[in-house]
Amino acid sequence: GAVVSQHPSWVICKSGTSVKIECRSLDFQATTMFWYRQFPKQSLMLMATSNEGSKATYEQGVEKDKFLINHASLTLSTLTVTSAHPEDSSFYICSASGLLGKQPQHFGDGTRLSIL
Amino acid sequence: AQSVAQPEDQVNVAEGNPLTVKCTYSVSGNPYLFWYVQYPNRGLQFLLKYITGDNLVKGSYGFEAEFNKSQTSFHLKKPSALVSDSALYFCAVRDEGGAGRRALTFGSGTRLQVQP
Numbered sequence: 001g002a003v004v005s006q007h008p009s010w011v012i013c014k015s016g017t018s019v020k021i022e023c024r025s026l027d028f029q030a031t032t033m034f035w036y037r038q039f040p041k042q043s044l045m046l047m048a049t050s051n052e053g054s055k056a057t058y059e060q061g062v063e064k065d066k067f068l069i070n071h072a073s074l075t076l077s078t079l080t081v082t083s084a085h086p087e088d089s090s091f092y093i094c095s096a097s098g099l100l101g102k103q104p105q106h107f108g109d110g111t112r113l114s115i116l
Numbered sequence: 117a118q119s120v121a122q123p124e125d126q127v128n129v130a131e132g133n134p135l136t137v138k139c140t141y142s143v144s145g146n147p148y149l150f151w152y153v154q155y156p157n158r159g160l161q162f163l164l165k166y167i168t169g170d171n172l173v174k175g176s177y178g179f180e181a182e183f184n185k186s187q188t189s190f191h192l193k194k195p196s197a198l199v200s201d202s203a204l205y206f207c208a209v210r211d212e213g214g215a216g217r218r219a220l221t222f223g224s225g226t227r228l229q230v231q232p
Binding site for chain 2: 034105
């Protein structure tokens, strides 16, 4: 089946650091990628929708200057958490979707971000 | 607007017994329905989907789900539970519009605990 690779899987860094998370679709062209945040024992919260070659659409309450998303190719999207603080610590998950809505979204394995 | 309800935070079942994880949805048009499973510190794995056709859909690992339009439900089932089925299960929905560019809406998740 389709594979989405997310890297890194775990990041621990100091407050004020910027962290980049990569999401790659390995065997299909992802016209759309989604970025989610998951708090412990909670569901996935959609942060933004990223279409290849255009600006990401952010959900209400998500700071676009804080969470920079780039989707420059059909196989790669990146999420950069700028000047991260402890409250940004969370589990971030990307998913990728092809053009056909009938196909399921395929998820990366997530990135556990811990800000000290 | 679309929404998903998973009324049970946790379902406990003995190994070998049948299991059901409940899901109801609300969507403006025809629904695309999905079930995903999440293991600790991992992304979501696709189990099965309903787009059109037979109301009973079969998916991975022996799971199946029944689409009931009148009750707007899409309950996940398995005839005989395994200890290895213990995980967090998410139901998700999107309407048929927007092709692959529309994000899924997830339920709050149900933790399945299968006792040996």
